[in-house]
Amino acid sequence: MNAPSTERAALALVAHDAKKGDMVEFARRNRSKLSDYRLVATGTTGGRILEACPDLDVTPLKSGPLGGDQQIGAMIAEGRLHGLIFFADPLSPMPHDVDVKALMRLALVYDIPMALNQATAEILLRSARLQGLATTSQTPEITKFRQ
Numbered sequence: 001m002n003a004p005s006t007e008r009a010a011l012a013l014v015a016h017d018a019k020k021g022d023m024v025e026f027a028r029r030n031r032s033k034l035s036d037y038r039l040v041a042t043g044t045t046g047g048r049i050l051e052a053c054p055d056l057d058v059t060p061l062k063s064g065p066l067g068g069d070q071q072i073g074a075m076i077a078e079g080r081l082h083g084l085i086f087f088a089d090p091l092s093p094m095p096h097d098v099d100v101k102a103l104m105r106l107a108l109v110y111d112i113p114m115a116l117n118q119a120t121a122e123i124l125l126r127s128a129r130l131q132g133l134a135t136t137s138q139t140p141e142i143t144k145f146r147q
């Protein structure tokens, strides 16, 4: 990643409605680790996190169904996002399902660390790779696709 080593890595937080409570609890529980990152979130998710943890550096984007997933996808394509935590609801139909799929696809294309449930998100936040992204300027696994 071409960010100066002093710049904190950017992490996106997204949760579908049925998972927003889980995301708020996750943010509370991991407040200290999350404060190492610049956070972006889809609109409603970001609002809920900020209510619970006003000290976190969260930039809310548009709500998911109104383009928030696509904004996060654009950040990935432009090399401005280092990790994605997305508590997806596998049991409800979504009007913006294509946007959700597009976001996950870009995270796969660009090899962005992506957690889709709480169990993996806890591991991701503790991973050496994500920690490294917060403190180093070059991460070969990520930059190889960013030509």
Ligand SMILES: O=C(CO)COP(=O)(O)O
Residues within 6 Å of the ligand: 014, 015, 016, 017, 041, 042, 043, 044, 045, 046, 062, 063, 064, 065, 068, 069, 096, 100
């Ligand atoms: O729908 C979402 C992601 O697909 C989440 O969007 P909100 O955080 O705005 O509810």
